[in-house]
Amino acid sequence: MERLVGAWLPNGFGSVLSVFLAVVAISLPFTASRVQAAEALRPQLRSVKPNSTSVPLYSLLKLDVDLEAEYDNPFDPDQVDLQGVFTAPSGREIRVPGFFMLPYSRQSAPGEVEWLSLPGRARWEIRFTPDEVGSWRYVVSVKTVGGEATSSPGQFEVTTSDRPGFIRVSKDNPRGFAFDNGEPFWGIGENMGWYGSRKTGDYDGWLTRLAENGGNLIRVWMCSWAFGIEWDGPDGLGNYLFRQDRAYQLDWLFEKADEMGIKIILVLNNHGQLSARVNPEWDKNPYNARNGGPLARPAGFFTDAQAKDLFVQRLRYIVARWGYATNLLAWEFWNEVDLTDDYDQDAVTAWHREMAEVLRALDPFDHLISTSFSNYRREASIWSLPGMDFTMTHFYGQPPWGDQDPAKSILQRDREKRKFAKPTFTAEYGLDWSAPSAQDPRGFHLHDILWASTVSGAAASAMTWWWDNYVHPNDLYYHFRPVSEFVARIGAGSLAGEPFTARVNGVPAGRRIEAYGEKGQNGVTVLWVRDARATWAEMKQGYEPQPVSGLWLELGGLAPGRYRVLWWDTVEGRPIRETTVTVEGGAGTLILELPSFGRDVAAAIRPE
CATH class of the missing domain: 3.20.20.80 (Glycosidases)
Structure with missing residues (x-):
C-alpha cells in the first residue's frame, strides 16, 4: 500500500526556484501507532535489479530494490531493515545495509549555480564494492514488524582492474597509509x-x-x-x-x-x-x-x-x-x-x-x-x-x-x-x-x-x-x-618515515640554513633544506633570499654502497641535478654538496 507524501525540498533548486514541492510515491501507509505486528502486512521484495552483471574490481555495484512494506520512517532500521549478503568467490560473506533515497539529478552545467531535479520516484538501493575477482552471489532480505522477505539469489562477475582498492594503515609502515x-x-x-x-x-x-x-x-x-x-x-x-x-x-x-x-x-x-x-x-x-x-x-x-x-x-x-x-x-x-x-x-x-x-x-x-x-x-x-x-x-x-x-x-x-x-x-x-x-x-x-x-x-x-x-x-x-x-x-613509500635534523656546513654569515629529513621504509632518504629567514613574515618585511652555494652536509647511518641523489627545484617542480655517490664502509657517512639555491631545495637519496 502506498500514499502520496509532499516533500518540501528547500535546497539546491537554483535562482529561479528557492522552494520546490515534490510529490513522491513512498511506502508510508500508516502511523507507527497503527502498525501492529499482528496486523501489519508481510513485506514483499518485488524485484532486485543490478546496475550491471559484470563489474571491474573495486568498482560500484548498485542493486535497485523494489519493496513493499509498512513503516512510518524508512530511515529507521527497527521499522524496515534492508540488507544484502554478498558471497565472494572465496566463500567469504559480506553483509551490507540498504537505504532509502530520492533520486535527484544535477541539471546545471559545470561551474554554474546548482540546479537539481527529481526525475523519478523514491526507491531503495544497496551499494557494494567487490574486492575479489571472480563470480559473486548475493541475496537481499528485508525485515519489518510485519515479518521478513528474502529475494532469489543473484550473481555477477568481477573482472580485473587497475583500481588499487580501499585505503588502510600500511602493513609495511604503521605510520603511513x-x-x-x-x-x-x-x-x-x-x-x-x-x-x-x-x-x-x-x-x-x-x-x-x-x-x-x-x-x-x-x-x-x-x-x-x-x-x-x-x-x-x-x-x-x-x-x-x-x-x-x-x-x-x-x-x-x-x-x-x-x-x-x-x-x-x-x-x-x-x-x-x-x-x-x-x-x-x-x-x-x-x-x-x-x-x-x-x-x-x-x-x-x-x-x-x-x-x-x-x-x-x-x-x-x-x-x-x-x-x-x-x-x-x-x-x-x-x-x-x-x-x-x-x-x-x-x-x-x-x-x-x-x-x-x-x-x-x-x-x-x-x-x-x-x-x-x-x-x-x-x-x-x-x-x-x-x-x-x-x-x-x-x-x-x-x-x-x-x-x-x-x-x-x-x-x-x-x-x-x-x-x-x-x-x-x-x-x-x-x-x-x-x-x-x-x-x-x-x-x-x-x-x-x-x-x-x-x-x-x-x-x-x-x-x-x-x-x-x-x-x-x-x-x-x-x-x-x-x-x-x-x-x-x-614514490609515496619514501614518506611517513623516521624524521631527523641535519647540520648544514659552509653557511655564510647572515644566513640561517636548516636541513630536515626523514628515512622512509623503502630505504629512501628525503631532505628539505631551507633558508630559515625566508618565511612569509620576513619576506613581507622585505627580506629577499639570494642564491647561496658551497654548502654541504653529512648524513650518517647509511649502509655502504652506491646511492642515487636527486636534487629537486621546489618551485618549478623539476630536477636540478641527479648524481651517483658512494658510501664507503665504516661509519656509513655520506657527504653531500648542495646545489645553489635561494629559498629552499629538496632531495631524495635512493640506494642503487
Missing part, C-alpha cells in the same frame, strides 16, 4: 569543507584546479548548511527525508572526486552543533529539548541513550550510502570536539570508544576512523584508543601577527604526534584563525607547510583551511604541483 593492493598512499591536499552560493557548482572549479596540480585529498563536513542529513527541527531527528537533496550532493561529490583521483575525509559532526558559544548551532539542533529533542544540554549527546541510538541510526545510513566509496579515506567523528559546550574528557573518550566499535561493526568495508580537536595537545586518552586509526592536528596562528614560521609549526607538531605510533598529519592549518591569509597573498606559507610535511614523518601533507576565500581566488593551486611531482618521482 596504503591501498589494499599494497601501493603506498601519501595525501596532498586542502580542506574543502562546504560549498558557497553555487552549491556543488563551486566544487567543479575547486576540484578541477586541485587535481590539475596533483592534489589527491580533501576534507569535507556534513554540516547543517551543506551536506548534513539530520537537522531542521524535530522532523529532522532520525528522519532524513527532507535532506535527500543534501545526500544527493554528497553522492555527486564522491563520484566527481573519484573521477579526479581525489580522496575524501568525511567529517560527521562539527563542534558548533553542540555549542551555544563557538560557531553556535545548539539553538537549532534537533537534539535540543527546546526543539523536541531528547537533550536538555549539549553535553548530553555523549551520554544520553536516546541520542546515542539516533546517532547510530545516522551512522548506519551514512555507511549504507557512502561506505562503498574507495575514495573515502576516513570517517572523522568530530571536527574539534573539544569546542563543544561543557566538554568532559572522560565522557567524550568513552563515547569515541563506543562509537568506534559500533562504526567498525556497521562498516563492511572497514574504512579508517579518526576525530579532531582544536587544541593540538589533546587528547591522549582518545588517540590511544584502538578504534582511532590515525591522529590529526589542527593549528592556527594568533591574530594580528599570525604564525610567523609555519614550517617550524608543522615539523614540531607532526613529530610530536609520532608518540602514538599511528599515522599522523596536520588536517587544518591557517596563518590566522580569524580570517583568510591576506597577509600572504602569494602563498609562501602554503609552500612551506607542504614541503615541511615531506620531512615531518607525516602520512599526508598539511591541509590549509581557507580554500574558498584564499586558495581559489588567488589561484594558489600551483604550490601543490612541485610537491606532487616530487612524490610521484620518489
